[in-house]
Structure formats: C-alpha cells, structure tokens
Amino acid sequence: MTEPGHAILFEPVRLGPVTAPNRFYAVPHATGHGWAQPGGAIALRAMKAEGGWGTVAVQMSEIGPDSDMANHPMERIWDDRDIARHAAQVEAIKIRGSLAAIELAHGGMRARNLTTGLPVSGPSGLPVLRPEVPCQARAMDLADIKAFRASHRAAARRAIDAGYDIIYVYAAHDLSILSHFLSPNTNFRTDQYGGTFRNRLRLLREVVEDTLDAAAGERAVALRFSVAEPEKPEGLAIDGEGRDVVEALAELPDLWDVNISGWSSDSATARFADEGFQLPFTDFVKSVTTKPVVGVGRFTSPDFMASLIRNGRLDLVGGARPSIADPFLPKKIREGRSDEIRECIGCNVCVSMDSYGLPVRCTQNPTVSEEWRRGWHPESPPISRGRRSHLVIGAGPAGLECARVLLAAGDKVTVADSAAEAGGRIAKEARLPGLATWRRVRDYRIRYIESSADAELYLRSHMAAEDIADFGADAVVLATGAKWRGDGVGSTNFRTMNLGRRSVYTPDDILDGRIPEMAGGESVVYDDDHFYIASAIAEALRMAGQNVTYATPLPQISAWTENTLEQSRIIERLSSIGVELMPNAKLESGLSLANRLTGEYSEIGSRNLVFVGARIPVDGLKRELDLTVGASRVRLAGDCLVPGIIQAAVYSGHQVARSILEGIPNDGFKREFIQSFVPAA
Numbered sequence: 298m299t300e301p302g303h304a305i306l307f308e309p310v311r312l313g314p315v316t317a318p319n320r321f322y323a324v325p326h327a328t329g330h331g332w333a334q335p336g337g338a339i340a341l342r343a344m345k346a347e348g349g350w351g352t353v354a355v356q357m358s359e360i361g362p363d364s365d366m367a368n369h370p371m372e373r374i375w376d377d378r379d380i381a382r383h384a385a386q387v388e389a390i391k392i393r394g395s396l397a398a399i400e401l402a403h404g405g406m407r408a409r410n411l412t413t414g415l416p417v418s419g420p421s422g423l424p425v426l427r428p429e430v431p432c433q434a435r436a437m438d439l440a441d442i443k444a445f446r447a448s449h450r451a452a453a454r455r456a457i458d459a460g461y462d463i464i465y466v467y468a469a470h471d472l473s474i475l476s477h478f479l480s481p482n483t484n485f486r487t488d489q490y491g492g493t494f495r496n497r498l499r500l501l502r503e504v505v506e507d508t509l510d511a512a513a514g515e516r517a518v519a520l521r522f523s524v525a526e527p528e529k530p531e532g533l534a535i536d537g538e539g540r541d542v543v544e545a546l547a548e549l550p551d552l553w554d555v556n557i558s559g560w561s562s563d564s565a566t567a568r569f570a571d572e573g574f575q576l577p578f579t580d581f582v583k584s585v586t587t588k589p590v591v592g593v594g595r596f597t598s599p600d601f602m603a604s605l606i607r608n609g610r611l612d613l614v615g616g617a618r619p620s621i622a623d624p625f626l627p628k629k630i631r632e633g634r635s636d637e638i639r640e641c642i643g644c645n646v647c648v649s650m651d652s653y654g655l656p657v658r659c660t661q662n663p664t665v666s667e668e669w670r671r672g673w674h675p676e677s678p679p680i681s682r683g684r685r686s687h688l689v690i691g692a693g694p695a696g697l698e699c700a701r702v703l704l705a706a707g708d709k710v711t712v713a714d715s716a717a718e719a720g721g722r723i724a725k726e727a728r729l730p731g732l733a734t735w736r737r738v739r740d741y742r743i744r745y746i747e748s749s750a751d752a753e754l755y756l757r758s759h760m761a762a763e764d765i766a767d768f769g770a771d772a773v774v775l776a777t778g779a780k781w782r783g784d785g786v787g788s789t790n791f792r793t794m795n796l797g798r799r800s801v802y803t804p805d806d807i808l809d810g811r812i813p814e815m816a817g818g819e820s821v822v823y824d825d826d827h828f829y830i831a832s833a834i835a836e837a838l839r840m841a842g843q844n845v846t847y848a849t850p851l852p853q854i855s856a857w858t859e860n861t862l863e864q865s866r867i868i869e870r871l872s873s874i875g876v877e878l879m880p881n882a883k884l885e886s887g888l889s890l891a892n893r894l895t896g897e898y899s900e901i902g903s904r905n906l907v908f909v910g911a912r913i914p915v916d917g918l919k920r921e922l923d924l925t926v927g928a929s930r931v932r933l934a935g936d937c938l939v940p941g942i943i944q945a946a947v948y949s950g951h952q953v954a955r956s957i958l959e960g961i962p963n964d965g966f967k968r969e970f971i972q973s974f975v976p977a978a
C-alpha cells in the first residue's frame with residue numbers, strides 16, 4: 298500500500314501530447330554500453346521500466362557521424378540502419394508501461410570525431426573543449442548550420458519512426474553544440490548566430506521549433522538545459538542568461554529537463570553535496586513556465602520527493618544515479634516498502650566507469666550492467682535448490698551482500714564478525730569527513746538480514762578454523778577483508794622498505810582511532826593508493842587539529858578521483874583547510890620525500906607518517922579450512938579474495954552467493970558481437 302503522503306508521486310503527468318504514468322523520471326545518463334552493446338543497454342533500461350520509472354530516457358545519442366564522441370560509448374542514431382536497434386529499445390521500455398525518451402545530441406566542440414575522421418565543428422574556429430585533445434573546431438558557415446538543422450531534424454524523424462514518445466533537444470553539460478552557440482565564451486560570431494543574446498539563442502530556438510515540427514503534435518519535445526554553470530566564473534547563472542533562456546523559450550518545449558553544468562557539478566558526490574543540491578539553481582524554472590519541469594539532485598527520500606511536488610518545485614522527480622542504485626525505487630515506494638530502497642551513496646563509481654568508456658558499475662547495485670550478459674535481476678536472485686544452511690564470516694560489504702542474496706533465495710545464513718559493529722570497512726570509513734552516506738551499503742543489507750527469520754547475525758564473534766569446521770555449514774564464505782600494509786608497498790613501489798624504527802600508521806590505525814597527539818601533532822599522509830581514502834584521512838586529521846601534509850609520488854592529487862569528478866574539489870577542500878599538498882614526492886627509506894622533478898629531499902623527521910599503500914588479504918582461514926572442511930565448500934569473497942574498492946567487494950559477495958545457489962562457478966557471461974562482420978572467403 299502506498300503511504301498516503303507518497304500518493305502524489307504516482308499521479309500521471311501530461312507532457313504535451315503524451316502522458317507519463319507517474320512522476321518518476323529516469324533521466325538520460327551514460328551507461329557505457331552505447332550503440333555497440335545494445336543487449337546490455339536495452340536490458341539496463343528495461344529494468345528501470347520494470348521497476349516503475351514512468352519515463353525511461355536513453356543517453357546522449359549522436360545524430361550523425363560528424364558528432365562522434367568515441368572513446369565514450371554513446372548511443373547513435375546516425376541513419377536508418379540504427380532504427381531497428383532503437384525500436385527494440387523502445388519496445389522493451391514501453392512494454393512495461395513506461396514512456397521512452399531519447400536525447401538527440403551533437404557534441405559540437407566536445408565531439409572528437411576520432412573514429413570518423415570528420416572535421417569537428419562549432420560556432421567559432423577554436424580548440425575543442427578538451428585541452429588535452431590536440432584538435433580544433435571549424436567555424437560553421439551558414440550552409441553548415443543549415444545542414445546541422447537538417448541532420449537534427451532527420452534524426453528526430455528516425456527517433457519518431459523508432460517509436461520514442463519524447464524527443465530531446467539537448468543543450469546541457471557544455472556537451473552540446475547548442476550550448477556552444479549560446480555561450481559568449483565559445484561563440485565569437487558576428488552574423489545572425491552570434492553577438493547579442495537573441496542571436497546566440499537563435500540556433501537553439503530553431504532546433505526546438507524544427508523538432509516540434511517533426512514531432513507534429515504526436516510526440517513530446519523535451520529541452521534539456523543547464524540553467525547554471527557554477528564551476529565557471531563567466532558561466533551561465535540563474536540571475537543572468539540561465540534565466541533569460543528559460544524566459545525566452547518558456548512555453549516552447551513540452552517539457553523542461555533542467556540541471557546544472559559541468560558534469561562534476563551535475564553529478565556531485567555525497568562528499569561535496571547533499572540530496573537536493575541542485576534545487577537552489579533549478580527551482581525557479583517552474584515560476585517561469587507553465588510546462589512541466591523535471592530536475593535531479595540524487596533524490597532517494599520519498600518524503601523529500603513528495604514535498605518537492607507538493608511545494609511546486611518540480612513536476613517530475615528525475616533520477617540518474619538513484620535509478621542505477623535501485624531500478625525498483627518507484628515500485629518500492631508504491632508498495633509501501635520505502636525502507637527497502639537501495640539508496641545511492643553518491644560515490645560516483647558509476648561515473649568512473651563512464652570515464653573509462655566502460656559499462657556502468659555501482660557500489661550499491663551489483664547487478665547493473667549484468668542484466669543481459671549474466672541475466673542478473675536486482676530483486677530476484679535464483680531460487681535455492683534446497684533449504685541449505687551457510688556460514689558467512691565477516692559482515693563487511695562482501696559478507697553482507699552474500700548473506701542477503703542467499704537469504705533472498707530461501708537458504709539459511711549465519712553471519713559472524715569479530716567486530717562489535719557490522720559493516721566492516723564501511724562502518725569505519727563512513728566516519729571520515731563527507732562519507733556518512735556510505736553507511737547505506739551496510740544499512741540496506743543489515744535491514745534485510747535482521748528482518749529475515751532465516752538469518753542469524755553474531756557480532757563480537759571471532760571465528761577460528763575449528764569453530765567453522767564444527768559448524769557444519771553447507772557452504773562457508775570467508776569475507777574477512779584485507780589489512781592495509783605499512784611496509785612501503787603501494788601502487789608505485791612493489792618492494793618493502795625500511796621505514797625506520799619510528800611508528801608508521803596505516804589507514805587501519807587511523808580508522809581504529811590509533812594515532813597519538815591528535816591535537817597539535819604533525820602528520821604526513823603519504824598516498825600511494827590514489828583513490829579517496831588518503832585525502833579523507835588528511836582531512837580528518839586536519840579537522841582534529843593536526844598540521845597535515847598530503848604527499849604522493851604521482852603528479853596528481855588523489856589521481857583516481859579525476860574519474861569520480863572529485864579531484865578538483867578535493868584539492869580545493871584540502872587547500873582551504875590548510876593541508877599542505879606535495880605531489881611528485883616519492884617516499885624513500887630513511888623517511889624522506891624526494892621531489893621527482895627537482896630531486897630535492899624533505900625529511901619527515903618527527904612527524905607521524907600515515908602510509909596509504911597496498912593491502913594484504915586476510916585469507917589465512919582458507920588454507921586451514923581447505924584441509925578440514927574441504928576446498929569445494931569454502932569460498933572467498935571481497936577484499937580477502939582480492940583487495941579492491943567497495944563496489945568490487947559487493948559485486949564479489951553477490952557473485953559468490955549466486956555461484957553457491959547455482960552450483961556453478963558463475964564466471965561466464967554472454968558477449969555482444971557486431972552482426973555485420975562477414976569474414977572474407
């Protein structure tokens with residue numbers, strides 16, 4: 298039963314000529330599957346429709362070969378040969394009762410055309426908007442603009458033929474040629490498409506009108522527009538042209554899909570932005586237009602979502618990451634099961650996969666991108682082959698996910714952990730600044746386990762090999778985690794080092810509260826891990842009153858966080874609180890840091906050294922149990938199999954549970970092949 302306060306979320310919404318069945322709107326987002334992996338892409342989106350998202354949108358879809366975004370695997374609707382694939386996608390979405398939307402796009406000065414070899418084009422002859430790519434855009438002449446409009450219109454026609462209900466015009470994220478024509482930072486033209494606001498807006502207006510014309514009142518036309526660019530000093534602002542655009546085109550599209558740009562603002566992580574963070578920018582839009590408005594902001598709380606509608610801030614609740622973390626979020630709210638929502642934690646592991654050009658992965662939802670190739674469903678694990686009884690050692694992310702899946706399948710599970718609190722590394726890391734939402738990984742699973750009559754959870758229960766052997770479980774899963782090394786071994790150094798006789802602290806020490814002189818002390822946090830933990834520890838120590846230096850052998854601070862769109866924010870945060878940053882600083886025996894560029898040495902001296910390097914699996918039990926319980930009944934999951942990020946531990950726990958249930962290793966999957974290849978005779 299839907300809670301009365303949430304019923305408003307299930308009202309239909311008219312979007313011009315079509316009607317969304319409810320207010321849950323899965324906005325366009327990159328899936329990493331792209332045009333070359335339609336099986337994966339279609340199944341991922343179909344899952345959202347099955348989970349109750351009333352509208353499911355397809356990611357950025359290149360309208361032609363002159364907008365080639367490779368290496369990012371976008372969708373393509375270049376010509377009629379793409380229609381069949383899109384039609385299959387539309388059918389998979391609509392058969393489940395949702396509307397299907399497509400985001401037509403031309404990347405303009407963001408397209409690289411690396412695979413097509415065509416010239417990149419834009420409003421002005423300038424370098425492309427990726428300084429690391431050595432190529433320029435060609436300034437379009439009036440004939441080029443005409444051709445672009447015709448190309449967009451033809452793509453709209455194909456999208457309509459494929460059956461889409463909503464056709465997007467895309468002018469967001471600085472990723473669209475329409476944004477590039479609009480912005481005085483990229484448009485230096487002197488003709489009717491440049492100069493004044495009216496002139497710079499002209500192409501966007503024309504393309505919306507062209508698309509409305511192609512839609513002929515039978516399909517809705519959405520305009521996706523970033524109303525503000527907070528990262529750019531001279532970017533769009535809601536007291537400037539961001540608002541002017543909405544006012545100028547207010548009643549033109551059937552739907553406004555509004556957000557902020559660039560992508561690191563739009564997809565801000567929980568470390569830097571709370572749920573609803575975009576509303577201060579986007580909620581003016583409803584006061585300017587009578588057309589429906591959808592916005593995003595990592596919404597996972599149904600009360601908050603309902604209040605947004607009730608208070609007239611949005612008409613539809615947009616979700617990209619929340620719909621990845623839980624494709625069944627709407628259905629759970631509709632059925633009064635809000636406490637079962639697998640809330641997005643705002644970690645951007647999903648985004649990092651896109652940065653790599655790979656299918657999306659999610660810390661909370663291990664089944665994403667596995668819908669087609671492995672047949673994994675986020676809510677329905679395989680049915681147990683009998684009421685068997687399993688023992689899981691370790692209540693970290695891997696152990697908890699493994700236990701949850703085994704229970705959901707109908708087996709009995711005992712979970713034992715030596716710690717006083719469940720959650721393993723999650724429980725500890727979530728205490729670091731900005732990482733509190735990470736507890737959701739534990740809480741979602743613990744809630745499930747605690748509500749199951751077939752589960753027993755024992756904390757403060759250290760398990761030795763003989764305890765486990767005595768237990769007589771059908772399957773034993775060791776999810777005992779990993780320990781941080783304190784011997785100098787990290788990503789850039791594989792040999793142990795003599796770090797002197799003084800104490801060296803590891804992240805485990807800090808997370809367990811073992812570091813002396815918290816206030817007034819001095820520490821060097823040495824990052825040879827390169828993800829989030831070293832910067833978060835540096836921040837925590839600084840906030841506790843220490844003088845802190847963050848040093849790393851790489852030229853970049855927290856190098857991998859560039860992929861989660863956090864790097865510049867981490868640098869800004871650490872600098873603003875007075876953490877000294879030392880890139881290119883290699884730790885050497887004898888406790889000095891050698892600057893890799895200048896060769897200068899700086900002594901660590903009497904300061905604490907927090908060494909953040911590699912980890913060692915805690916897997917000793919496996920060797921003992923193989924002899925007593927038998928190797929085939931003992932499985933490793935998560936960090937004790939191979940240390941990795943939390944997403945990898947959850948995934949591993951899930952996979953091990955399925956392999957127990959299915960009685961097979963579960964290491965095979967389907968592959969997608971390009972059908973048009975015919976080998977020469």
Ligand code: ADP
Nearest residue numbers: 691693694695714715721722760777778935936
């Ligand atoms: P993962 O990320 O792979 O889930 P974690 O390090 O988060 O790993 O969790 C491992 C958990 O296993 C920790 O909570 C730890 O207390 C527990 N653990 C490790 N060894 C034992 C053991 N012998 N008996 C019980 N619990 C254990």
Ligand code: SF4
Nearest residue numbers: 641642644645647659
């Ligand atoms: Fe949310 Fe992290 Fe999953 Fe992305 S990977 S959807 S940010 S939980």
